[in-house]
Amino acid sequence: MADPYTWRVVRFSFTQASLSALLSILLAIPMASCLFHRRFIGRQTLLSLFAISMVVPTIVAILGIVVVYGRNGWFTTLFGSAFPLYGLGGILLAHVFFNMPLAVRVILQAYQLIPDAQWRLASQLGFSRWHVFRLIEWHYLKKSLPGLFLLIFMLCFSGFAVVLSLGGGPRSSTLEVAIYQALRFEFDLNKASYLSLLQVSICSLVALAVYRLAPPLRQDISVYQGERLAMRSSRLANGVDALVSAVVLLWVLPPFVAILSPALSALFWQSLWQTDLWWSVWHSVRIALPSGLLALLIGLSIAALARTLRWRQRGDWWAQKLEQSGNLVLMVPSLVLATGLFLMFRSVGISIKHAYWIVVWVNAVMALPFVLRAIMPTIYQQEKRFRHLYTQMNVVGMARLRLEWPQIRSAVAQGLAYAVLLSLGDLGVVALFGSKGLETLPMYLYQLIGSYRVEQGACVAVVLILLCLTLFYSINRLVGGRRAVV
Known part of the structure; x- marks a missing residue:
């Protein structure tokens, strides 16, 4: 103090x-x-x-x-x-x-x-x-x-x-x-x-x-x-x-x-033959996709619970607190979350090789505010418009999901794309726990810049931004459909 x-x-x-x-x-x-x-x-x-x-x-x-x-x-x-x-x-x-x-x-x-x-x-x-x-x-x-x-x-x-x-x-x-x-x-x-x-x-x-x-x-x-x-x-x-x-x-x-x-330079095409580059691409994708799916699962769970509570007695207060809980995640540093998980697993004798699941979990939690901001308005809209109709006709479970999916799929795709790309560009948690077996593209790029190989780092940055663009538009089109709002 x-x-x-x-x-x-x-x-x-x-x-x-x-x-x-x-x-x-x-x-x-x-x-x-x-x-x-x-x-x-x-x-x-x-x-x-x-x-x-x-x-x-x-x-x-x-x-x-x-x-x-x-x-x-x-x-x-x-x-x-x-x-x-x-x-x-x-x-x-x-x-x-x-x-x-x-x-x-x-x-x-x-x-x-x-x-x-x-x-x-x-x-x-x-x-x-x-x-x-x-x-x-x-x-x-x-x-x-x-x-x-x-x-x-x-x-x-x-x-x-x-x-x-x-x-x-x-x-x-x-x-x-x-x-x-x-x-x-x-x-x-x-x-x-x-x-x-x-x-x-x-x-x-x-x-x-x-x-x-x-x-x-x-x-x-x-x-x-x-x-x-x-x-x-x-x-x-x-x-x-x-x-x-x-x-x-x-x-x-x-x-x-x-x-x-x-991308127009000769060094860029030479960099594409580097084995370390493609290993970094693989590590980035295998972290980003599970992180994005986990963030989407948590976000949909919070959204479903919040909209169920909103129209009950005093439920609006609880729904509001659930929404705010997503933003409150940002108060806790990602490095602290990762360290806490690492110490907790070590204390119970669980060995996590290269801390892969710690990185996945922390990235998913840190992307949660963006997922909630993407899906909550659409989820509330569907509930407000069709809640009484669903209740009268006893439409629940998968039947309700099939009816709502065409209306919410664009928002779901946007939330998933945000979560995947935020995890793809993470440097903080990987910088703390990363090793030779978990070297992502941002970490590889940071190492190149730190060793004053800026020109090669610029070529790796092109690969990373192209990977982001590909994943962003692919997720929006595959999950969101042709009418997805990009």
Whole structure:
């Protein structure tokens, strides 16, 4: 408690997480409004790019950011001065790259809560975009923003790979990195436990404050289909839309171009013949697929229990707590979960070779918030619309699943894809427990960059991003069907 370094780490963790969440939301609100009200060429491509940037492996995105903003990167070449990448600036840049697209998609979901009648009335009265936002949209958006802020805050507060790569030294260290150092280099379990409890306590206090202040959000997304009627637009609104779209594109697109550019080099084709590369691909897939399926199973179990409780006496309170339990998982660092499982199994005499099942279980649990956010609205929608009909006709079990599957399969596919890709890009747990027999693609890439083989690492990053794209679209098409929302 008296160590000043600990509290300096706490202050920096809180500062960077708060700033990352605020920047992500401030950029996401006007971007979501633009995407909702306007139809332009490339709109669907931009939404797909947002979906991919949410789940792109952290170490790959960091490599692309370094290529663009590093000391010898594109930014330095274009402007003649280096961007302060290593430190708070680089951490904020990377966190917004990951979390701003997530915020855009969540806010677009909140737009579906607005009834059709309000859009028609606003169009008939000739409301401008500003009046529509102030009088109609903000009333619905402000209910989803506290939960969104909390989700992004906890993702950034427990950030590991971004801070480890772009922190630049002890001044920019977070609690998660301090826990990793206590476990990996010092093997001080007492210190790691203390830091973990401190992190859980801080996140719990923030979550309690947010849930206390947040207005209630009714889970009736997609019950009202918001019709996109044309609103009176001004030059100022057009200028704001153009400016925000340009900023977002310049923030998200260059790292993707930098990641994929080595695919045209001769070294990329030489790297494909490396045996270590394909062993890493195999280890990544055999961890990611079971983790994704386990996360989906847990998420569907929570969703089924929550919707059963919601319409019973006092069941709404229990259902709400079940939903929140998924986000509370983010309060506990993944490294601590993995260490706890390892110690528990060791104490009962269970030997786990290379800690494979620990990695699978922890990745599944850490992906749970994204699975719940993908499937809960659709599950609630089906329950709200057809609950009385199912009860009257005694439709239960597999018969009910067959009726609901066409309506929920797209959301299930999206949740599974998020879980698989988040596990595929994990570096924290594998960095702690990985060995020669469990060397995943992100770990292999991190080792190449650490040994200053950046060009070969860039080629491995191309393989990793192509694997992510293949799995993302394959899962959405195979599980979600042709009409799946990607």
